[in-house]
Amino acid sequence: MYRTHNCGELRAENIGQKVTLSAWVQTIRDKGNITWIDLRDRYGITQVVAEHGVVSDAVIADIKKLGREFVVQIEGEIIERHSKNPEMLTGDIELKAEKITLLNASKTPPFTIEDETDGGEEIRAKYRYLDLRRNPVKEKLQLRHKVSLETRKYLDTVDFMEVETPYLIKSTPEGARDFVVPSRMNPGEFYALPQSPQTFKQLLMVSGYDRYYQIVKCFRDEDLRADRQPEFTQIDCEMAFVEQEDVLNTFEGLIKHLFETCRDHKFEGNFPRMTYAEALEKYGSDKPDIRFGMEFCNMTDIVKGQGFGIFDEAETVLAINAEQCAVYTRKQIDKVTDWVKRPQVGAKGMIYMRVNEDGTFKSSVDKFYDQTQLAKWAEATNAKPGDLILLLSGDDLKVRSQMNDLRLHMGDELGLRNPNVFAPLWVLDFPLLEWDEDTARYHAMHHPFTSPKPEDMHLIDTEPGKVRANAYDLAMNGVELGGGSIRIHNKELQARMFELLGFSDEEAKAQFGFLMNAFEYGAPPHGGLAFGFDRLVATMGGSDSIRDYIAFPKNNSGRDVMIDSPAPLAADQLNELSLDVKKTEKPA
């Protein structure tokens, strides 16, 4: 038997017991005539002690040979510590070593396996299996485990059934780029890995599995971010015989359950809701962070006609009120201005107005606006003495997006984005279609199976861009946690939709014929949603990056630096797959 206990469970009541532990050496503290070892496993740390004249010379000799991260088995007696450590759960006791067996030696690890490691991201990624030994990473993966377990528990209690769907499917032109897999048995043909199990879950509805879910890997071959991996996990759900309200309530229940069980966090009342149009109007984003206010104020009509060319020529002028920021120095304001002028934000400039404590105003455009004019600005933005108003102007869509960046930036600066505050928000009534300049055609904003709102159907031929969809997202803290829609379950409407998206009849049949055929055999009304599981867990854990919530993530070039993937294939393998590879510049 390798062990009788783990390193996290021994307490004062175990004093006097003979135990055996098998674990890793965290640290060795050699104080001459007495040596301590911190033994670490997944469950905690237990201190081992070896004292000259108390334990055998063999133990003293063995302990000299140990180093960090050695795997050892230690047998001995649990004794009470002379000096206890109240910071440790096992701090009242220690293991008096009577026999030490070396199970495996270890090279010195390239970074310290501690909560505050000395290792940078690169070295930790390369030695991910060592990084995973560290508490902060372990706790994140444990949270992930807990959330997945509680998801299954909750969905099971409300009659959802987990069904697996295939990973080797067919490439479709809509949406993200597909990862593809060559088929050896069908030369020149390729599978695609699913961007989501979308069509399969709809087919399951046709099959009568009226409450389906799956915690499932999805694949998208697009460029990565801190919150985007090429393979990621969704909680994918679909329900039959439901309206939008049913879906929202069901999954609001899931999110509440997860926060209660995994974060001990209770949400009061229902999640707030907002239409897509309102979200863009007030926050310039379809996933507003409503942990703080600082809503947009449209100043266009107020500021025009005073001879200030930039505002006069702008389509839209927006303001936000950074409360109590009038103390910002010119230097600080310039820094914010530089920030919005970075190419990533792309504003041409920023105008500010301070509301002084005596109620007078100071702006960067005093030449054009007198105190009476500026008073109107203050009134519009509800600014009080001590506040700072920031204005951006330009093309409506652009300025909204820039102001969103600025608002979030100011929120960060002012510490208004506390990761332990959770602000969920349902965003409703997304547009059905989105005009794409490059291809000069409409794209499905959500996906091509999303149903239009019946009350907007009259616009579908004349102004398709104005048709709203039965589509919804759950945003939290400025992150899109998930989204879904009520689907089309009618063959004619689905065909019309494909037509709007620029598919010919033949293309639609070739790509989605199976789904349209299925709709001819009694498709129930249905809808659903999917949560980005990695993002959900990261948000619950208070992180912006999903990487530490994935055991073996890829870097921002889509590489796994530990196993060094992707990698070239041998000529034999390529042959077998009937593939020729174009020569690339990069050396192997």
Place this chain on the structure above:
RNA sequence: GGUCUGGUAGUUCAGUUGGUUAGAAUAUCGCCCUGUCACGGCGAGGGUCGCGGGUUCGAGUCCCGUCCAGACCGCCA
């Protein structure tokens, strides 16, 4: 495809205006230490300054290219 930041000891970083022997902390190794738990003390070893080219009497430092990493824009729901 693009923008920005970084790459110096095993690791994390400092390195001034270009100047002669490239530092600190930590880790490692050795010695000392009977209550440590970030143990402490003394000492030692440890460098292709990412790579290639250029400017210069002289380059870690300046210039060009390139590779790698991170964040972001485009892209992606």
